[in-house]
Amino acid sequence: MLSFASDYATGAHPAVLARLIETNGEPLHGYGEDRYTGEAVDLIRGACGSPDAAVFFVAGGTQANQLVIGTMTDGGDGVFAAATGHISAHEAGAVEYTGHKVLVLPGTPEGKLTAETIKNAVSAFQRDENRDHMVSPGMVYLSFPTEYGTLYSKAELTAIYDVCRSSGLVLFIDGARLAYGLASLACDLTLPELASLCDVFTVGGTKAGALCGEAVVFPRRQTVPRRFFSKIKQHGALMAKGRLTGVQFAALFSNGLYAEIGRHANEMARKMVSVFREKGYRFLLESPTNQQFVILDNEQMAELGRSVSFSFWEAYDEHRSVVRFATAWSTTENEIDALRGLL
C-alpha cells in the first residue's frame, strides 16, 4: 500500500540511523551531557548563526510546546494562537494542563496569524475596562510551516515580531516541520533570520527524519528561563539517554542533511501536486511545503483509500472531503508514479 499518510510514517533517515548504529556501543554520559549532544548543540548554533544560542532536546513536540509555554509565559497569562493552530485544537488540553489559556485568534484562510490581528487583540485587551478580570496575552504561538503547510514571509514575521516586542509578548515559533518550511521554494527566510525574529523556536526532528526529538532553541542566551534544565526534568521531558536525540540531531545538522530532507520532500510534493492537477483534482489551498490538502469526493476518497494511505482532514461540504497527502524523506518518484496510476 502506498503511504502518504504523514511525514512520520517511516523510521529514521538512513544517515541518521547510520550515526545511531556507529555510536551505539560507546559509553556516554546521560541526560544530554554526552559529546554528541554537545556536537548537535554546536551545529544548531552554527546553522542559526547564533553562537550564543541555548539549545535543549526533548522527545516530542507537545512536550516541547508545554515546556516553552509553561516556562516562558508568566503565570496566568495566555497564549495567542490561530484557531487552526496545533495547540488550540489537537493537543488534548496540554497547554491548559500547564495552567495557561489558549487565546484563539482568527487566522487567515492559510492558517496564519497577522501582525494586525495580534495588534488589534492586544489593543482590545488593553482598552477593555475589565482587563484585570481577563487573561492577559503573554505569548504568540505560531507554526512555521502552519498546520496547512503555508509559510510566513520575512516581512510578515518581522511585522509580527515588532508587535510582540512593542507589546511585551514572547514570540514562539513551533518548528515541528521547520525543515520543509526553510527548504521551500516559497520561503524567503533563512534559519538565522528566523532565529533573529523570535524569542524561542523548535526544530522538529520527529517529522523530519529522526526517530524522535525536537530541539528547543533560545537564540539569545539571556532569555533562557532560569534552571531550565531542571524544568525539563520537572516536566518529565528529560531523557536519560540524551544521546538518542544528540546523535540524531548531530546527524541531521551535518552535511546539509536537514536542508536536504526538506528539499527532497518538497520536490516530491510538487511532483505529487502536478499529478493531482493533471488529473483534474483541486486543492484546498496552495501549500509550498510537504503537506498537500486535496479535495476529494467522498466516493473517490473511499475508493482511493483502498490503495493509498492519506489523512482525512475535514469535511469540505456534504459530498466532499479535504484529505492530506504528505511526503517525507522516504518518498520516492516511484511512489508518485504509482499514485498517478491510481488516480
Next chain:
Amino acid sequence: MLSFASDYATGAHPAVLARLIETNGEPLHGYGEDRYTGEAVDLIRGACGSPDAAVFFVAGGTQANQLVIGTMTDGGDGVFAAATGHISAHEAGAVEYTGHKVLVLPGTPEGKLTAETIKNAVSAFQRDENRDHMVSPGMVYLSFPTEYGTLYSKAELTAIYDVCRSSGLVLFIDGARLAYGLASLACDLTLPELASLCDVFTVGGTKAGALCGEAVVFPRRQTVPRRFFSKIKQHGALMAKGRLTGVQFAALFSNGLYAEIGRHANEMARKMVSVFREKGYRFLLESPTNQQFVILDNEQMAELGRSVSFSFWEAYDEHRSVVRFATAWSTTENEIDALRGLL
C-alpha cells in the same frame, strides 16, 4: 576509560537495534497504532500472564511516573514513598508539578517500605483529628528494585498490597530496572506474580537495553483511567513515531531478551562484587542486582575516577564516600578483569 557509571551509558542492545534497522523503512501508523506496538503489547501481556492487561508506552521514566500518579491518584491525595525513592528526591518536583504531595515514609536501610510502616501511616492519618485538613494518602509508590538495588520478596509485596487494598490505596511499582530485579538470583517473584500484586507498574526499557521507553502496564483492564490515551497526549507523553518504543519493546520481549539482559548484568555485577571483595573493599549494603554501592576513601575515589567512570552517591563519613558501580547489557568480563587490574 572503563565505564560502570550507569546502566544507560551505552546505546541499545544489538538485538533491539537490529529490529529498529530491519523495520526502519516500513511506513507505519503513528501514535502507537502500528503493528509493532501491537506486538509489544501482546508480548508484555503474555509475559505478565495477563491477557487482559492494558499496556502503553512513553519515552521516559519521570514521564511515566507523572502520568501514573497524575491519573491514578484522586486530586488532592498524596503518594507514599520512601525518603530515598526516586520521586521523593530526584525528579525535580515532577510529582508536585502534577499537584500531588509526596508523603515521605521512613524506609528500611535497604531503601524499602514495609507493610507495617504503610499501615501505621494510614492509621495515624485516619485517627488524626485534623485529617480533613491534611493530605490523604491515595497511593503507594515503590521501586522494584529500589534505588539501592534491593528487592521486595513475594511475602513483603503481598503484605504491602494487602494493606493497600484494605486501605483503598493504589499500589504503583516503578520498574525502571525491573529486568534486573526479576532476573536476580535473590528474586522469589515472577512477572505474573508481580503483576498480580499491584494496580499498575512500569517496565523500564531505557535502563535495560532500549534507547528510550517505558511501558506502563495496568494488569487489569478495568483500572485503566478513563481516556488514558488522551491523557498521555495531554501530559506531553505521546510519541508520534510510536514505532520507536513499539519495535524496541517487541524486541525486548522476544526470545527471552529482557530476562537475558537482566541475567547478564546481574552476573557481571556478582563478578564485580567478588573483585571488590577480594581487594578488601566494603559495600554499603548487599545488592542482589546490577547496582553496587561501594565505600571508597575519598583519595581512592579520586584516584580510581581517573580510569573508571562510576557515580558518586553520597558521603559515607568525612573521609569516605559511597559510589555506585552499575553493570548493563554491554558489560563484559574483560571490563571486570580490567577493573580488577585497577583496584
Next chain:
Amino acid sequence: MLSFASDYATGAHPAVLARLIETNGEPLHGYGEDRYTGEAVDLIRGACGSPDAAVFFVAGGTQANQLVIGTMTDGGDGVFAAATGHISAHEAGAVEYTGHKVLVLPGTPEGKLTAETIKNAVSAFQRDENRDHMVSPGMVYLSFPTEYGTLYSKAELTAIYDVCRSSGLVLFIDGARLAYGLASLACDLTLPELASLCDVFTVGGTKAGALCGEAVVFPRRQTVPRRFFSKIKQHGALMAKGRLTGVQFAALFSNGLYAEIGRHANEMARKMVSVFREKGYRFLLESPTNQQFVILDNEQMAELGRSVSFSFWEAYDEHRSVVRFATAWSTTENEIDALRGLL
C-alpha cells in the same frame, strides 16, 4: 450620587446584618461545624426540596466555580460554556488554572446555550477522527440568570439536562444571581425543579444581600466528590470562621428573605425599565431580572455618568455603548424617581 453600578455595591441586607450582630459574641466551632452553618444547610436543603442534598459554603463565586469544575470534571476534560459566560471571559484564567479548558460554544443573542448546540458539539467531538487528540467535553457550565440577566425556561433546562445525561456530561449551574432568576415573573422554574435539573449548582450570596458567600449545592448526595471538605481546604476556599457564611445563609433562607430580595430588586428593575422606556431609551435585550442593558449615546453616557453610577458593558457601535444598570435589595423607589429626573 445615585448607584446602579451593581448588585454588590451595598453591604448586607439589614436582616442578614442583624443575624451577624446577634450571633457575634457566641463562641462557635470553626470551619463550618457551627450550628448556624448546620441551620443554613438544612434551610437550603428544605428550599431545594432535597433533604439529601450536600451543601458547602465558600467565600466567592470564582472560587466556587474553580472548586466545582476542578473536582467534578475528570482531568483533561473541558467545560462547555457560552462565549459570554463568566468563566469564558471574566475570571482571569481561573478555570485554566485548574487545568481544564473552557470549550466555548456560540450562545443565543440572550447569552444562553441550547440543548441543540451542546448536542451538536458532543456529536462533532464523537465523530471527529482526531478526538483522542482533543479535549473531551466533561461538563456544561451555564448561569441562571445569564450574564445578560436572561433565564432558561424549564423546558430549555430539561432539554439541556437530558443531553447532559445521555452524553455523560456534568451539568453545573452558576447561581451567583439565582435570587433574581427564581423571583422573576418570567421564571417558570421553582428551586426544587432547578435542583432536580442539574448535578451541582451554586446559590449566590454576595450579589443577593450577603457580605460574601456562595453555597455549593449537590442536590443528590452521591455525586459529592470524595473528600470534598478537604478539597475545599486544598483550593484555599475553607473559611476558618465558617459562621460568617453560615449565619448569613441562615438569614437569607429564613422568612423568605432570599425570595424577597430577588422579588424586590426585580420589581425595582421593572420600574427602572419603564422610566427608560418612557424617556425613549432602548435596551440591548429584554431582561426579566435585576440587570438591564441600556443603549446610550456616548455623550449621554458621559453626561449621565456624572450623577449616576452604572457599568460600561460594551461598545454598541461607533457612537453608542451598552451600559448595565443593576438593582439590588437596597434599591429604593426614590432612587428610581431620581433616575427619572436625570434622564
Next chain:
Amino acid sequence: MLSFASDYATGAHPAVLARLIETNGEPLHGYGEDRYTGEAVDLIRGACGSPDAAVFFVAGGTQANQLVIGTMTDGGDGVFAAATGHISAHEAGAVEYTGHKVLVLPGTPEGKLTAETIKNAVSAFQRDENRDHMVSPGMVYLSFPTEYGTLYSKAELTAIYDVCRSSGLVLFIDGARLAYGLASLACDLTLPELASLCDVFTVGGTKAGALCGEAVVFPRRQTVPRRFFSKIKQHGALMAKGRLTGVQFAALFSNGLYAEIGRHANEMARKMVSVFREKGYRFLLESPTNQQFVILDNEQMAELGRSVSFSFWEAYDEHRSVVRFATAWSTTENEIDALRGLL
C-alpha cells in the same frame, strides 16, 4: 460552656462590627476599589512604616499562602518550612496544588527555623551533584508567631533574612496571628522592623478580631508580582465586596485596635498560664503569645472537656496529651476565673 478552643471562635471585635454596621448602606465600588479598602491600605502602610508598600486583601489564610507562594516562587522551586509549619502539615496539599514542593526542614523544639538550618540546607543543595534533578529552594516560609505560639527575635529574623538575600530566597512571613506576636512582652520587633526583614508577609484578620480577611503586604512595591490583582482573581481569591475586608482592616488599624487585641489576648493568656501553674499543670513549652500548650492526663482531658472547649494538639505519651488553650479579643477575666474553678 467555656471556650478556649481557638482565637477564631467568636465573631468580630465590637469596634470592627461597628464599622461594618456604619458603612453597610453606602454604595461602594467592588473588588477593593472602595474608599475603605484605600483607607485600610494607607493605615497598614503607615503601621509598617512603608509608604511605598503594596497591600492586598483576601478572605483567608490558606488562600493568602497559595497566592504568595504561587506567584513569588519560580515554577519548580520549593518552599522551606518547618515540619510543624502550617503549610507542611495542615493545608491539605494546598501548596502542592500550586505545583510547589514544601521542603521540610527540622525546626527547633519551639517550632522555629534557624538561619543556620536554612544556610546548611542551601549549601547541601548547592553542593549536591544531583541538584539539577532536585527541587531548588526558592522561598523560606515561616510563621510569626509559629504554630506553637513562639516568636523569632529581631536577631534571629535578621540572620534568616541575611541568609535569604545572600541565597536568592524570598522570605515570606505568615502573620495569621501577627497581632499576638507583635503585642507580646517577649517581642523585640516592631512592625516596621518586621516589614523590613522580609519580602512579603501577611497580617491576619480572621484570628485577630475580624470576621474574615488577611492582608498580603509587599513592603517594597518593586517586589509585587506582575499583574498581581489579576492573579488574585485567577486564584479565586478576589472578593466582589472588597469592602468586607477593607472596612474591617480599616477598623483594625484605627485607634491602635490591632495592637490592643493582641495585648488583651496575651494578657489573658498570661493569667491563664498562672492559673494552670498554680494548679500544678505543665506546659509543652513556654509560649509568649495567646496560644498555650498544656499537658493533660488523658482522663483529665476527658473530664475537663465536658465544661471547657479546647483543642487536642498531639499525644504527649501513652497517657498524656498536649492540648491547646487559646485566648482572643473576647476572652474575659471571668472566663479565666471560671477556668480556675474547674481545674
